[in-house]
Amino acid sequence: MKKITIFFCLIMITFTCAIAQNSDNKFARPLKDVLKDIEQEYNVKLRISDKDVEGKILNYANWRFRADVEETLKNVLAPFDLMALPDNGENKYKIEEFRYHRRTVEEGKETLDYLASKYSTKDEWQQRQAKLKQCVKEAVRLNHMPTSPDSKPILTKIRKMNGYTVQNIALEVLPGFYVCGSIYRPAKIKGKIPVVLCPNGHFGNGRYNKDIQTRCAGLARMGAMAINYDLFAWGESVLQVDPKTHRKSLANTIQALNSIRLLDYLTSFKYADTTRIGITGGSGGGSHSILMSVLDDRIDVSVPTVMMSSIHYGGCPCESGNPIHLCCGGTNNVELAGVFAPKPQLIISDGGDWTSNVPELEFPYLKRIYNFYDNAVVENVHLPKEHHDYGPLKRTAMYHFMAKHLKLDESKVFNKEGELDESAITVEDENAMKVFGDNGEKLPKTAIRSFDVLAKEFESAIAQ
Known part of the structure; x- marks a missing residue:
């Protein structure tokens, strides 16, 4: 009753002054x-930044008030693309x-619940699955793949480690534009x-990060060829390209293209088993794992880590800068992960x-x-006391799953007691992992050095 009283009082209190101040009857007030x-x-x-509210005028201001404060805040803030979030305490936003x-x-x-209502049988799901696959390819703008440059990759010398090797690679994915990474065998x-x-x-330091180096080395020791590669503009x-362009929608497209080109290259080796291909990444790498499992049918096993969620869609344009989640009347990363069914995930x-x-x-x-499929494998390892990373417990779960479904030797990363043992793995200095020299001095003269040029090159490539 108190909230309702407040609601009507606020309207009445400001009604007179609103009319006096607004000849156009919009009842506008400073936000x-x-x-x-x-x-x-x-x-x-309310915790408010002046830059978010200064100079903003709200039309029909007090007409937006409701009995519930959260609904009121939503009505008041929505015209300015602002929102109110709980702020560590009761009645704080x-x-x-x-x-x-x-x-x-x-x-x-x-x-x-809405997505589930769209299909109740295997046939209904497969119809939507096919539409999602096609729509996502179109959204990412790779439904018509650009021609691959006819060039050999730039490779560094192979570095011999304990039970594995590392070799850096720069692969030309578009004329003049390279994706760089390290191959672990x-x-x-x-x-x-x-x-x-x-x-x-x-994660901090990108592909030079300790956890991702360890993950790739661990997979190589187990018997796989793994590759760790740069995010766009990292x-x-x-x-x-300028680091700021990582937040351009084209980042989402180029990162997908990078993965496809790298997989093309790695599967060209005579010792690569094209029936045993996996993908795994954490956070934005988890988003990318889900995306690639939709885009590339060659992938057989997927382990998206600390990412699949119905309450978080990515937040970086490299994950959601293209209208992927608007496909087929709306989707999310959970349903997109389902597109991978019935393959092991x-x-x-x-x-x-x-x-x-x-x-x-x-x-x-x-x-x-x-469950629409017989004997399809999907599992969840939940670590309630863990936080957002790809640390040892996450790697443990991934190693076991990859070992089972890709036929790898997990004894190379676990001791006789079954405990994780990555002590044989070397974490390298980032300069050791670079292709173009410590300061980029070996970057080819023909390389693109501008985001605008890259964007034009991509537009030209897909138009052909």
Whole structure:
């Protein structure tokens, strides 16, 4: 009753002054003043940045008030692409830019229920699955693949480690534009071996990060050929494009193209087993793993880590800069992970990020899709006390799953007691992992050195 009284009082209190101030009858008021009223009348504390509210005028200001403060804040802030988030305490909110990539748990559940209503049989699902695959390719702008440059990769000398080798590579994916990375192989290659793509997330130091070096080396010791490669406009990529362009939508496209080109190259080796191809990445690398599992049918096993969620869609244009999640009337990363069915997939989640609800919310939805198929394998390893990384416990789960489904020797990373043992792995200095020299001095003279030039090159390539 109190909230309703507040609601009507606020309208009446400001009604007279609103009319006096607005000859066009829009009842406009400064947003800053409206938010002060909300603080006072609803007894809440708002954390506001002046840059977000200064000079902004809200039309029909107090007509937007409702009995519930959160609904009121939503009505008041939406015209300015702002939103209110709980701020570490009861009746406290933080005002910030609208997060297109975030949902509440309730909204996530509503979305999953809505998506589930679209199919109740295997046939209905497969029809949507096919449409999603095609739509995602179009959204990423790779439904018509650009011609691959007719050039050999630039390779450094092979470095011999304990049970594996490392070799750096720069592969030309478009004329003048390179993706750089490091290839990890078993020290001794007998017969055909699996290939595993290890895309990066937004962890510190990119592909030079300790955890991703360890992950790739561990897979190589187990018997796979693994590759660790730069995000767009990270690592050696910054020699060609400004780091700020990582937040361009083209980043999403180029990163997908990088993975496809690298897989083309790795599977060209006579010892590469094209029936045993895996992908695994954490955070943004998890988003990319899900995307690639939709785009490239060659992938046989997928382990997206600390990413699959109905309440978080990525947030970086390199993950969601293209309209992937608008496909087929709307989708999300959970349904897109389902597109990989019935192939083996492991979802690794934890209690310290947006994957905290996976066991109760997202995984049952994913399992429902997999249940349309006989003997399809989908698993979830949830680590409730862990946080957002690709640390030892996540690697442990991934190693076991990859070993089982790619036929790898997990004794190379676990001791006789079954405990993780990565002590034989060397974490290298970042300069050792570079292709173009410590300061980029070996970058080819013909290399693109501008994002605008790259964008034009891509447009030209897909137009042919």
